[in-house]
Amino acid sequence: MTPLRTITLREIEMPLREPFRISSGTTTHRRILLLQLTDADGLTVWSECVAGERPNYAPETIDTAWVVLERYVAGRVLGVPLPDPDGIAPLLARDFRGHNMAKAAVEMGLWGLESLRRGIPLARLLGGERERIEVGVSIGIQEDPGALVEKARKHLAEGYRKIKMKVEPGADVSWVRPVRQALGPEAPLMVDANNAYTLEDAEVLLGLDDLDLLMIEQPLAWDDIVQHAELQRRLRTPICLDESITGLDRARDMVALGSGRIINIKPGRVGGLGPSLAIHDFCRHHNIPVWCGGMLESGVGRAYNVALASLPGFTIPGDISPSRRYWDRDVVDPEWTMDPEGTMGVPLDRPGLGVEVDLDRVEALTVRSLILST
């Protein structure tokens, strides 16, 4: 690959249309780290770092990622001969532990650049086959069960193919049961606990078993593989791991131990698109369905998720909702949209990400920026 000449970091701030509450905290506005990678030929691509404002989902935050990109990642990729995109994650892994989200922001951008250079859509570079992907929605914890029923009903009517509800102790079985009763036995419902339970809560989690959920996402500790295996042995409903799967090795562990039967792949969490493809291929070989998770991304990060979700192993609708679900106005043109059947088009009409970034809008939202160069 052509060497990189600059990496520009930019923090933008965008208010969510509605607060998003998970068991470990609430987000009302996103602090988003956008990157621009420019190579020695002047080719430029945008990417996004998905780290949150606080370390309540993963250890990284936008502030740690900023420092790590500036001090440790940039120096490895700026002005040096680069391998193919597949080789970037290993390059960033050598004697460099953790910080997957910071690394992924650059790794993904380099896949984006490669697709531009080759003149093909990113989805095609990754091996995507679908022209449209199925869309799911992730609903934060609501004020009361009635509000949850109404939200879920509204989203199902809008066409979403999967309805994920965030749960926590006290807002679980007795909140989800009315949703099942209101929406009927065929509604594609699931829950995500973001680590709010322990094995001591097995009774409650077994209560979820009667609700015919597609899956229960990451009920136990954020870095656990062993106790989830114990829980999965007792549950009929498949467990889906999110937080615990930080790379291909953890996916292998999950299969070896039986800690879950489905994986939510978030490229940021696993260190980029190369590791995401490796997990996808491994899971396909082992008949483990995967789907693409979300981190309340702007339209930039969403472009990468859409491209990834077009791969054949992504057989379950992703947490890839249209721009309007999150923002009054997104930073990309065109914005991401969903049709009434709950699908989203994979941009295949041009090279790269398939959307343009509205630079004026990004500049108006920018809180800080930094240009890194050789």
Ligand code: OSB
């Ligand atoms: O656990 O999947 C999660 C958002 C932030 C942090 C963690 C999670 C989520 C979501 C959002 O569920 C999904 C989306 O982007 O729509």
Ligand code: MG
């Ligand atoms: Mg999750």
